[in-house]
Amino acid sequence: xxxxxNLLAGELERLxxxxxxxxKFCTSIGSVxxxxxxxxxxxxxxxxxxxxxxVIWLSFQECTGCTESITRSHKPSLESLIFDFVSLDYxxxxxAASGHAAEQAREQAMHDNQxxxxxxxxxxxxxxxxxVYSTIAGMTNLDMLQQVAKDAAAIVAVGSCATxxxxxxxxxxxxxxxxxxxxxxxxxxxxxPGCPPIPVVMTGVLAHVLTFGIPELDxxxxxxxxxxxxxxxxxxxxxxxxxxxxxxxxxxxxxRKGWCLYExxxxxxxxxxxxxxxxxxxxxxxxIQSGHGCLGCSxxxxxxxxxxxxxxxxxxxSPGQWATAALAAGAAAGLASAYxxxxxxxxxxxxxxxxxxxxxxxxx
Amino acid sequence: xxxxxLLNWARGPGLAYATAIxxxxxxxxxxxxxxxxxxxxLAEVRDSGVRDGWLMILKRSLPEVRHxxxxxxxxxxxxxLLVVIFFFIPHTHLxxxxxxxxxxxxxxxxxxxxxxxxxxxxxxxxxxRFYDPARRILSKMSDYLAWLVTFLPLVTGYMAFHRLGLDYxxxxxxxxxxxxxxxIAIPISKLTHVVTFTMARWYTGSNQGRRGVRS
Numbered sequence: 336x337x338x339x340x341n342l343l344a345g346e347l348e349r350l351x352x353x354x355x356x357x358x359k360f361c362t363s364i365g366s367v368x369x370x371x372x373x374x375x376x377x378x379x380x381x382x383x384x385x386x387x388x389x390v391i392w393l394s395f396q397e398c399t400g401c402t403e404s405i406t407r408s409h410k411p412s413l414e415s416l417i418f419d420f421v422s423l424d425y426x427x428x429x430x431a432a433s434g435h436a437a438e439q440a441r442e443q444a445m446h447d448n449q450x451x452x453x454x455x456x457x458x459x460x461x462x463x464x465x466x467v468y469s470t471i472a473g474m475t476n477l478d479m480l481q482q483v484a485k486d487a488a489a490i491v492a493v494g495s496c497a498t499x500x501x502x503x504x505x506x507x508x509x510x511x512x513x514x515x516x517x518x519x520x521x522x523x524x525x526x527x528p529g530c531p532p533i534p535v536v537m538t539g540v541l542a543h544v545l546t547f548g549i550p551e552l553d554x555x556x557x558x559x560x561x562x563x564x565x566x567x568x569x570x571x572x573x574x575x576x577x578x579x580x581x582x583x584x585x586x587x588x589x590x591r592k593g594w595c596l597y598e599x600x601x602x603x604x605x606x607x608x609x610x611x612x613x614x615x616x617x618x619x620x621x622x623i624q625s626g627h628g629c630l631g632c633s634x635x636x637x638x639x640x641x642x643x644x645x646x647x648x649x650x651x652x653s654p655g656q657w658a659t660a661a662l663a664a665g666a667a668a669g670l671a672s673a674y675x676x677x678x679x680x681x682x683x684x685x686x687x688x689x690x691x692x693x694x695x696x697x698x699x
Numbered sequence: 700x701x702x703x704x705l706l707n708w709a710r711g712p713g714l715a716y717a718t719a720i721x722x723x724x725x726x727x728x729x730x731x732x733x734x735x736x737x738x739x740x741l742a743e744v745r746d747s748g749v750r751d752g753w754l755m756i757l758k759r760s761l762p763e764v765r766h767x768x769x770x771x772x773x774x775x776x777x778x779x780l781l782v783v784i785f786f787f788i789p790h791t792h793l794x795x796x797x798x799x800x801x802x803x804x805x806x807x808x809x810x811x812x813x814x815x816x817x818x819x820x821x822x823x824x825x826x827x828r829f830y831d832p833a834r835r836i837l838s839k840m841s842d843y844l845a846w847l848v849t850f851l852p853l854v855t856g857y858m859a860f861h862r863l864g865l866d867y868x869x870x871x872x873x874x875x876x877x878x879x880x881x882x883i884a885i886p887i888s889k890l891t892h893v894v895t896f897t898m899a900r901w902y903t904g905s906n907q908g909r910r911g912v913r914s
Binding site: 554555565567568576577578579581597598604605634635636639640641645646647648649650651652653654655657658660661662663664665666668669670672673676677 | 701702703704706707710711712714715716718719720721722723724725726727728729730731734735788789790792793795796797798799804805806807808810862867868871
């Protein structure tokens with residue numbers, strides 16, 4: 336018989352969380368993931384009866400922003416419930432143990448939950464020069480990822496660094512940073528990009544994994560429930576875009592009236608994330624609402640997609656300079672060609688030998 | 700390559716290469732044409748030809764009653780295309796980025812209207828070209844290709860704006876790539892007329908004027 340203390344039911348009791356609060360959590364998760372109300376109830380039922388899930392969290396080339404985003408989301412935090420429930424067996428920033436004891440905890444968790452634990456990764460993996468640019472306990476990130484991923488049930492890549500390489504991969508990518516999916520090919524990988532990702536997206540996906548398994552993913556491995564729409568499609572400023580009303584600067588009349596930020600570099604049209612619907616800081620706001628364009632942080636290579644303040648329709652490789660250089664080169668080539676044409680014409684005229692009637696066999 | 704990488708390539712290296720090819724090609728062609736000069740006049744030159752040159756540019760731009768349907772469709776398509784290219788707000792930002800000049804844009808519903816007109820005009824010219832025996836005989840594969848590379852940016856741009864077909868990111872990438880194809884085709888096909896049409900008309904008109912024929 337399963338010990339209730341190992342189940343979420345026991346954990347909720349211990350934490351003094353009422354059933355009402357827990358149902359509220361499941362309903363909010365269910366609604367942001369567009370599950371039916373019935374499924375939210377099923378999620379609640381399943382969550383209380385599943386065993387504490389072992390989670391190993393590996394942090395590689397990252398800034399800890401993803402962990403900060405999730406752990407400091409807001410208080411009282413419904414999102415934190417999920418962290419109270421899972422058995423977070425290894426996490427650099429959050430665990431009390433350090434040094435050998437920390438590594439031992441990881442190895443123990445891997446051994447005890449072989450094939451069952453969930454591996455969460457934040458940060459990119461440097462592979463240049465045998466991965467020497469980031470090591471933990473003398474082990475390169477590459478080796479550690481391969482070792483831990485081998486017996487994981489599923490992998491959740493959190494943040495744009497783990498999902499797409501992120502900032503460390505930005506040109507010229509000095510450490511040879513790559514994403515988790517560039518290295519691991521034989522395990523289910525759920526990508527939760529964002530710099531950082533939205534806390535409820537993270538907990539929603541974990542709750543879904545624990546209850547219904549891996550959610551439906553898009554072509555980039557992102558859960559469709561959160562990344563199915565673009566920021567632009569869900570943006571409350573969209574009507575201004577459609578009408579062609581754009582803020583020209585951050586403090587002009589258009590900006591004060593809340594017009595579209597496209598001309599100021601908003602990357603909302605090509606960015607898939609839930610910011611415009613779920614929002615940040617307990618649903619308070621999101622970048623566009625605060626008057627700044629979307630940076631496109633949940634898309635690959637957002638750091639190298641041109642300037643943050645340049646409109647999406649502009650080029651990223653200074654086409655103006657290319658145009659000037661090409662005009663000059665074309666003019667030089669045209670003049671050279673003109674000179675060649677003239678000289679071959681002059682040569683032809685010089686070499687021209689008039690044909691006389693005698694040459695043609697006639698009589699003069 | 701995912702759709703974002705495709706878009707980044709189209710906005711980055713793709714646009715830079717296409718810009719370079721177009722400006723290099725147009726520059727070399729215009730200078731070559733100008734350097735050819737005029738043939739020697741064997742008869743006495745009667746006029747400077749300047750007035751007739753300008754008149755010819757104007758005259759050849761006026762509509763004619765003959766083939767009025769085809770000409771109207773061509774007008775609609777050319778005017779619509781110019782409006783869409785130079786006055787769609789996102790496009791104006793590209794021009795500002797390349798040339799440093801900004802002239803502002805027109806509201807989206809106006810651009811949308813002209814896009815549909817242009818598409819309709821282009822479709823009419825294609826059908827007319829195909830069904831009219833004389834035009835069909837005169838048309839070569841290069842004519843149809845020139846039509847196609849002009850048509851694609853219009854249709855893909857319209858589809859991207861209205862979120863039709865592929866997802867927006869891919870559609871936007873396809874639109875930009877189709878524009879780059881057009882940019883490359885301009886200096887190496889009859890589409891060079893985007894810059895040479897005034898030169899050619901002026902030359903014809905002034906030549907006639909020099910020989911005493913009024914434009």
